[in-house]
């Protein structure tokens with residue numbers, strides 16, 4: 017196994033809106049882990065992307081009046097733009113509508129079928145569309161005929177009854193429990209594994225992995241009525257992105273799989289800790305090494321979520337505070353073990369104290385003082401004072417403790433350790449009072465010890481604040497930090513560097529809480545996630561003005577030079593026949609419509625289109641696939657019947 021590689025993934029986010037602070041947070045944790053491993057000289061693959069199939073997407077697209085593919089396409093640029101703003105340096109962005117992914121999922125389904133891992137049966141039960149989840153018996157208490165509430169999102173579910181393929185999940189119950197027992201560190205934080213074990217111990221049922229009442233998805237290769245259940249499709253992204261079942265990418269796949277770290281929120285733990293490992297077992301693939309499962313960012317005690325409409329737009333924060341400050345705040349203030357309340361006031365306070373004061377000022381004062389005293393380049397120091405030696409030892413101990421936390425993904429603890437050290441360096445600098453030192457050698461030694469400390473801080477902090485730390489390092493003459501194992505080097509090389517000092521503008525500005533938080537908060541509050549068009553009420557007399565009449569389309573032909581229009585001859589019974597033009601040519605051929613009943617607006621004023629008269633309008637609606645459906649009575653009625 018190649019120990020010098022690191023493969024990290026994020027959840028693939030539903031492409032129903034631009035990213036919010038929650039999606040940014042998971043991607044940021046993955047980026048921090050990727051950079052931490054790069055810093056240790058590892059070759060890194062960092063995967064992120066979007067989940068683009070399934071009922072939830074189809075419904076959202078329908079609501080937006082767009083075809084699902086056009087709908088999901090519209091969010092890709094915002095994802096890429098915001099990830100770039102925040103320096104989320106991913107290797108590959110997968111979309112589940114990518115042809116390569118679709119092909120691999122279909123091959124995988126065929127493989128499972130051949131191996132007897134899936135079978136066809138009927139599914140009846142409750143489904144939560146926002147979570148794309150089939151509720152299990154354990155998820156709800158049956159209360160009469162009432163639809164149960166989804167335990168994950170708290171919303172109402174709907175009853176589903178359809179033919180379905182089932183994956184033999186129950187067969188993996190013992191193997192999964194065995195795996196959890198042997199790998200107690202599979203989930204970080206450890207405690208979250210308990211709930212998974214309890215769930216599996218209480219019995220696993222086979223998992224429904226196809227839908228026939230949803231069309232927007234990956235079709236089963238030999239049974240096109242069925243589309244893959246969106247979670248089966250989505251989970252596969254972690255392997256299809258690196259070349260699984262793609263003959264031209266075999267070596268890539270062998271290099272990168274298994275994943276070293278899979279980052280996600282606790283809402284989707286069950287999918288990743290039970291279904292995903294079982295899929296891998298059925299496919300004879302190794303397990304991912306670790307899942308990093310974090311809590312939720314909350315607003316007023318409620319989970320920040322697209323569907324609750326309380327999301328914070330990362331772009332607003334980026335414009336107001338810059339990427340690194342927000343990165344630092346999220347990583348340092350959100351313990352991965354817990355949910356955490358997002359607060360602009362806290363963000364600003366930490367920018368002012370931790371970043372502007374503790375870190376930025378230290379660098380600024382040291383460089384300004386040094387340059388003022390004509391010391392532009394510090395030499396190698398051979399005799400350190402006891403205080404400086406002490407600081408050096410503190411620095412070495414801190415590097416070890418920091419690394420330990422970073423390796424365990426306890427990033428907030430790592431930062432807390434680092435800030436204790438920053439405070440010690442500040443204490444050292446103050447206690448030495450270099451502005452009073454007359455002895456040049458002594459002065460140089462204090463500046464050098466402070467600079468060595470800042471070098472360590474800059475390198476260790478790079479995974480969290482990749483641009484500000486490079487500015488910091490640049491101002492002490494370090495331009496490059498990637499190459500070899502930088503952490504080992506920090507531990508081994510000791511304090512024997514020379515530094516060229518350069519004055520730069522302050523790394524961070526203090527923020528006046530009165531002025532800033534309020535203006536940014538105002539924008540956040542003012543920006544609703546979805547703008548629902550206002551509905552204008554009409555009264556019954558307005559409605560009575562519209563004559564909706566049923567007719568049968570007896571003839572239908574295309575209209576020359578129009579790629580939209582079809583010309584219909586419609587029989588309205590006693591009311592006679594009429595010519596009606598309809599803009600449905602992209603969805604229907606003339607033969608699709610001949611003989612069908614439909615509903616028409618009968619008293620619409622005649623209109624002329626492409627030189628032809630139209631005396632009415634056929635009613636249609638966009639379905640979940642973005643295709644047009646002709647509206648007709650459920651059972652045939654007499655032509656000319658008016659709707660009431």
Ligand code: ME8
Nearest residue numbers: 027028029030038042067250251280281312313320
């Ligand atoms: O679940 N706090 O996509 P999704 C922290 N497509 N993290 C949050 C968060 C919050 N308030 N809200 C969302 C899906 N997240 C599936 C995943 S993976 C094969 C398929 C983050 O768009 C967190 O990582 O609903 C959570 O698990 C994920 O976004 C859910 O994103």
